[in-house]
Amino acid sequence: MSDSTNNNRDTQDKDKFRDTVFLPKTDFPMRGNLPEKEPVMVQKWQDIDLYAKIRHASADKPKWILHDGPPYANGNIHMGHALNKILKDVINKSWQMMGYNAPYVPGWDCHGLPIEWKVEEKYRNAGKDKDDVDPIQFRKECREFAQEWVDIQSTQFQTLGVIGDWKNPYRTMTKHGEAQIAREIHKFLHNGGLYRGVKSVLWSTVEQTALAEAEVEYKEHKSITVWVRFPVVETACEALKNSDIVIWTTTPWTLPSNRGIFFNNDIDYGVYEITEVADDARCKVGDRLAFATKLSDQIKEQAKIIAMKKVAEFKGTETEGTICAHPLRGQGYDYDVPCHPADYVTDEDGTGFVHVAPSHGPDDFVLGSQYGLEITDNVDNDGSFKAHVPLFAGLKIYDENGKMDAGNFAPLKAMDEAGKLLSKGSVRHEYPHSWRSKAPLIFRTTPQWFIAMDNELGLRETALQAIKDTNWVPAKGEARINAMIAQRPDWCISRQRAWGVPIALFVDKKTLEPLKDDAVLKRITDAFEEHGSDAWWSMDAQEFLGSAYNAEEYDQIFDIVDVWFESGSTHSFVVDDREDLGNGENKQVDLYLEGSDQHRGWFHSSLLESCGTKGRAPYKNVLTHGFVLDDKGYKMSKSLGNIVDPLKLMKQSGADILRLWTMTSDYAEDIRIGKDTIKNTSDLYRRIRNTLRFLLGAMDGFTASEKIPEDQYKDMPELEKLMLHELSQMDQKIRGHIENYEFGKLATMLHQFCNNELSSFYFDIRKDRLYCDDATSFERRATRTVMTHIFDCLVTWLAPILSFTAEEAWSQKPDGIFEDAQSIHLRDFPTLPESWHNADLAGKWDKIIAARKQIQEAIEPLRASKGLGSSLEACPVLYATADQKEALESVDMADICITSGFKIEEGNANIEITKAEGEKCNRCWKVLPEVTNHANHICNRCDNVVNKKQAA
């Protein structure tokens, strides 16, 4: 007989018996093809209004509320948005499936500068000036712009698989939102938190307006530098007597506003007596000058001093209490100029002494205020000196084109004439300019509205306590926000802008006190509720003031409120005011969840706002995630060209890949994304998908009658019971992780369960039973019953993460076995019977599994030497102690090791692999002696099954 004849017979037999084997069958494809399927599913969820169905189905369950932080309605979503929204969705779905009613109301931040700019830009491009546009019209265009992006982002978020109330999100620009934000401001008016103060801001003399930091561009600018002498008039420092302190500045125009001198306690200073000077030097022999010793050579050269000697040394600390005269004393500048320490003063350049004009620099302002230095009001909106300024009234710092003007040169000249100018020069340095006009900017103090941190309201104290009362996840977030709240200055909430909610107040022109009449305030917010805050511009002031007050005696405030105050108020106008979230019970929500930057942003402003109005935090738990970086750990940026676009990624790989990536990363830290990570995630995804596919295939044709009744579970084989135990273990771990906000471990755990417990263990072992056993046998029914339980659990556990894939798998399940839910997302995690838990069994099987592992290792060398192919060709002999022998004999080790035979002998621990005796069964492929006796070359078991099948 030739080989080919043999092969033919084998092939025929194989074909013959292949049809009698119960191979897995399912329409759930191996390949996900997610980019095509996901959008269809999103559409379906919208069509059936899945969100409403979930709400309806869980209406009676206890509420669990994650309150969404509003993204800014401007531009397409980026990876950070994707991470944030996916995380929220996974967490929310998890709690929902734990048996809670977890509504998700997405929101948007709609007011603010970036949108205002975009609209302004449109006007500029049309050759119009924003200031010429009617504010109502301007705001209308801003609103339309914002709404456009709300709609776009809404669609994009939904493609991520995020389920929420997309039909009815919250927005900071709705009429109710604006009205309630105004009410919140009024609460601070009543509780004493709100006050009017001044603040140092960057000011454009050309546009005559304050600029936000984001409107400022830093570029090179040539400034005048001057070294100026301040004669010491009073000092406890012996060295300083009869000398002049030398300061250095690049802004000569600030000298008329000088009110102090700062030094550094740690710097070494010297007093130098001039002994020889050049002809064109501005100082003379015998002058005594004080400055930092480290800078003496530099100053000597600059001042054209040929020779000088150090006559005294002193530490910065000794300078305390020294008082100087202004260089223009006798010409209207007769006040004292005190010296104070300041850490920011260095001896890197200049003189080691810094001149202080509290009105014209942020450091000057903050420290100057602390030392009680006068905040001058010398400079007008257009950059000219006000009329009360001696010598320089009317002179402008910059002209209308932003060029340096007499306001800079005149003080310099006056100093020189007074003999107080030591030297002058120029320097090129980075300097703030207007984004719009490109003109250089100046610092100027302007009146602004503040919320006090430390007055009778005690906001800082309340907030610090609220931080302690909140659960911060990860815990390090607490230290971060605590430091910020502990150190922050009063909250400046006013902006001189158009697109926002006005700080809707009237201020008495005479007393400068804001009007606190409730009737007036109510008329204002009622009008906002009806017309939106546009009413502040469109209605007449007298309409708000009513008959009790005369509009002419009041200033109407047109400043708008900081957008952080708006989003910080969402706990009020969203959480408290929406029935679906709220409960109207003034209750804290369960979770705020944002990036770690929000310790300064939303967590922070929400905390202050809520502490000010409610005396406690708006949240119980705060979860933070890190930032998305590129594959090397660098920040994504256009210039580096390393941006990963979530929309593109979804089109290439699918949202479920993105979702899985999020959850397998340690999102508490910054996370990386790149080619490798996506590849890795796709591989993980394939394994999970194939596990679902195998389960679906294994359940092919399963009906309720095949299912083992609950009361017979005790008779199931141990392996089946072990798997039920594994399920109950998983169930407990999963619930524990969710309750402790340890979502990072979930996806990894699920994947490893698919991989280890299922694919390489249970499925591999039970393939024989599924494929070859009698379909009606108790054992096969038990296996298939357990498969339905595994599927029931796994598909639901996966649903929060792989929302699309789980839904797809759910749609492929056999009928009549599972809960009748239209969508997987309408389900809860299955409640597993207590009886499934079986620690003793698990303990026993630990040993069995260890033995299995040893057998597998022992087979390997034979395979390598070609002594063996399939493990079914082997018959291991295990030598073990009597105890072990007993345990192993109680189970079918051949099945478990997927070998055709298995012998256990008493003896010293050892393993021998022998070849199984007999021939390969043409149906089940086991190598058994009995096969030889059958005409069809099949084993007894298979023969029975085939005969029974034919009879049926």
Added chain:
RNA sequence: GGGCUUGUAGCUCAGCUGGUUAGAGCGCACCGUUGAUAACGGUGAGGUCGCAAGUUCAAGUCUUGCCAGGCCCA
């Protein structure tokens, strides 16, 4: 410049209060299977735990410095 923070195999992550040869999954290599088949099973090779000092009988784990990142400020 300041506050907070990160750095463990090619990738994603574990490593509790310092204690035997640093773990897992993926990927990779090799083998098996060809009845989960663009799948499945097994075995194996990969790490001076960012670098350098120090504390200790003992450090990935504690201290200090440095390097490279990140967030928030200035």
